[in-house]
Amino acid sequence: MTARIYRPARTAMQSGQANTKAWVLDYEPEQPRHIEPLMGWTSSGDMKQQIRLQFDSKDEAVAFCQREGIPYQVFESEPAARQRISYSDNFAYPRREAWTH
Numbered sequence: 001m002t003a004r005i006y007r008p009a010r011t012a013m014q015s016g017q018a019n020t021k022a023w024v025l026d027y028e029p030e031q032p033r034h035i036e037p038l039m040g041w042t043s044s045g046d047m048k049q050q051i052r053l054q055f056d057s058k059d060e061a062v063a064f065c066q067r068e069g070i071p072y073q074v075f076e077s078e079p080a081a082r083q084r085i086s087y088s089d090n091f092a093y094p095r096r097e098a099w100t101h
Contacts, residue, residue, distance in 0.1 A: 001048065002028045006062045006075040025053040025060045025072075 001024050010020050027048040036043055055061040058074065065072040088096075 001070065003065055003070050003072040004028060004075060005058065005065070005072055007077065011058060011076070020056040022056060025055065025061050025064070026041050027051060043096075 004027070005023060005025050006018060007022075010017060011032055027045055029044070029049055031044055031046040033042050033044045035041070053064070055064065055077065058076075059093075062074065064070075
């Protein structure tokens with residue numbers, strides 16, 4: 001029952017920084033998922049996979065795990081550098097990339 005503490009990455013469909021500032025604690029799966037033969041749904045008997053806690057800082061998440069006696073791992077990642085490209089650059093005369101269509 002190891003807990004993971006990490007900061008979620010932004011989704012591919014998201015241009016802003018929403019839901020990326022909080023630290024998330026969730027549990028590693030203890031049992032593998034299996035496919036139900038009747039309906040074909042994926043299921044598991046592990047109820048801890050449904051728990052997802054959010055904290056304002058990494059220190060709060062670590063303190064929670066230590067207080068509750070939960071073994072944990074912290075995954076830190078560097079934020080990706082944002083590339084600023086304007087829409088008008090697609091039609092600029094000194095365009096660097098070749099047209100693909």
